[in-house]
Amino acid sequence: MTTKTPTASAASSKQMKNSKFHKLFLQELKDIYWAEKQLVKALPKMKDASTSLKLSKAIGSHLEETEEHVNRLEKVFRLLDERAQAKKCEAMEGLLAEATTIVEDTKSDTMVRDAGIIIACQKVEHYEIASYGSLVELAKKMEHTECARVLAQTLEEEKKTDKKLTKLAESEINEKALQE
Numbered sequence: 810m811t812t813k814t815p816t817a818s819a820a821s822s823k824q825m826k827n828s829k830f831h832k833l834f835l836q837e838l839k840d841i842y843w844a845e846k847q848l849v850k851a852l853p854k855m856k857d858a859s860t861s862l863k864l865s866k867a868i869g870s871h872l873e874e875t876e877e878h879v880n881r882l883e884k885v886f887r888l889l890d891e892r893a894q895a896k897k898c899e900a901m902e903g904l905l906a907e908a909t910t911i912v913e914d915t916k917s918d919t920m921v922r923d924a925g926i927i928i929a930c931q932k933v934e935h936y937e938i939a940s941y942g943s944l945v946e947l948a949k950k951m952e953h954t955e956c957a958r959v960l961a962q963t964l965e966e967e968k969k970t971d972k973k974l975t976k977l978a979e980s981e982i983n984e985k986a987l988q989e
């Protein structure tokens with residue numbers, strides 16, 4: 810008697826670890842781990858380049874959250890019994906290069922620059938929301954319940970930051986930029 814197809818309960822963690830789906834999950838974790846670490850380096854520059862105190866504060870508090878996002882990813886790697894390894898994320902590299910260009914192409918102490926910084930930050934947030942949203946679903950599917958919970962915490966913070974930035978742009982910065 811041979812049984813080739815493992816039952817759901819037979820999908821042991823060892824088999825799961827070797828599955829292509831699990832490898833995809835790990836690749837994506839390494840990608841966002843690199844992205845978050847780069848962001849920790851880039852956010853202080855965006856904070857310093859911004860003029861509005863509210864924007865500067867928003868970026869500052871997101872920097873603190875981002876440091877925690879790095880810690881959480883390290884926790885996820887530990888939970889999976891994997892080494893925390895960063896894999897270069899071309900998308901984040903590009904988004905951060907765009908952010909630098911926006912700062913270079915706008916004058917300091919202007920709301921136009923702040924409006925540009927918000928656009929750059931929101932592009933980053935949307936990339937992260939897409940990444941974490943997918944990671945949470947993959948973790949759930951593979952029954953990595955604790956990993957899913959930890960990743961969902963970060964997902965919520967990215968969404969909140971995105972909303973905060975939208976509010977800031979719509980309530981004052983874009984209007985002031987229009988007057989310049």
Ligand SMILES: [Fe+2]
Pocket residue numbers: 845874875878937963967
């Ligand atoms: Fe993040």
